[in-house]
Amino acid sequence: MKPINEISSVLTPLDRKNVDTDQIISKEFLKRIERTGFGKYLFYHWRFHSDGTPNQDFVLNDPRFQSSEILVAQENFGCGSSREHAPWAILDYGFRVVISPSYADIFYNNCVKNGILPIRLEEAEVAALLEKGKQAPYRLDVDLKHQTVTAEDGASYSFDIDPYWKEMLLNGWDEIALTIQYDSYIQAYEEKTQQAQ
Numbered sequence: 462m463k464p465i466n467e468i469s470s471v472l473t474p475l476d477r478k479n480v481d482t483d484q485i486i487s488k489e490f491l492k493r494i495e496r497t498g499f500g501k502y503l504f505y506h507w508r509f510h511s512d513g514t515p516n517q518d519f520v521l522n523d524p525r526f527q528s529s530e531i532l533v534a535q536e537n538f539g540c541g542s543s544r545e546h547a548p549w550a551i552l553d554y555g556f557r558v559v560i561s562p563s564y565a566d567i568f569y570n571n572c573v574k575n576g577i578l579p580i581r582l583e584e585a586e587v588a589a590l591l592e593k594g595k596q597a598p599y600r601l602d603v604d605l606k607h608q609t610v611t612a613e614d615g616a617s618y619s620f621d622i623d624p625y626w627k628e629m630l631l632n633g634w635d636e637i638a639l640t641i642q643y644d645s646y647i648q649a650y651e652e653k654t655q656q657a658q
Contacts, residue, residue, distance in 0.1 A: 462575070462635050463557075463633050465557060465578050465605050465630045467603065467606075468557050469600065470528070470600065471599060472590060472601050473520060473526040473531065473556070473594070475532060475535075477534060478535040480535075480537075481541030482543070482546075485504065486499055496549045496553075496575075499549045499550035500550055500554035503521070503551060526598070529556070531559075531603065532551065532556045532558070533560045534559070534587075536561060536563045537563055538564050538568070539567075541565070548572045557578065559572065559578070560582055560587060562584045573629065576635075578603065578605060580620045590612070605631060608622060608627075
């Protein structure tokens with residue numbers, strides 16, 4: 462995974478509540494076995510009309526947000542089924558950070574396990590970010606080490622994150638990479654077990 466320390470980007474304001482994983486990545490796109498290639502299907506039925514033409518009213522089709530790495534949404538983001546394809550699609554599209562007042566627990570864990578930083582802020586703070594982001598491109602600086610979100614107008618917010626997840630994201634480790642850190646201990650245990658047989 463790619464390490465996350467500081468992310469500076471215009472935010473993408475997805476002003477919707479209860480965005481579920483089927484809206485993030487619809488079930489008909491789950492046939493791939495790779496983790497990549499899902500970005501083009503992110504929010505597919507919101508981004509495109511039934512005839513396949515882009516829905517120009519949807520925020521991801523606004524050219525001002527094309528290179529955004531920070532997605533901001535209302536509460537209960539990632540609810541619904543536990544499909545891991547949802548964070549795969551978000552990451553593959555280019556988002557490294559998601560900001561919301563609350564997340565479904567499984568979705569939150571799937572994010573951090575796949576290299577996405579899900580930040581929880583207060584509802585009023587998220588509402589302020591969404592409002593400013595809808596008015597004009599609004600840049601945020603996310604600092605994972607210091608656990609802060611700083612806006613271009615000087616507004617600053619702090620967030621909490623479990624130290625375990627923080628270390629993994631800062632170092633770009635998934636759980637396999639973390640296990641490899643203890644390779645010498647694992648080998649020593651295996652050798653001790655073989656000697657005891």
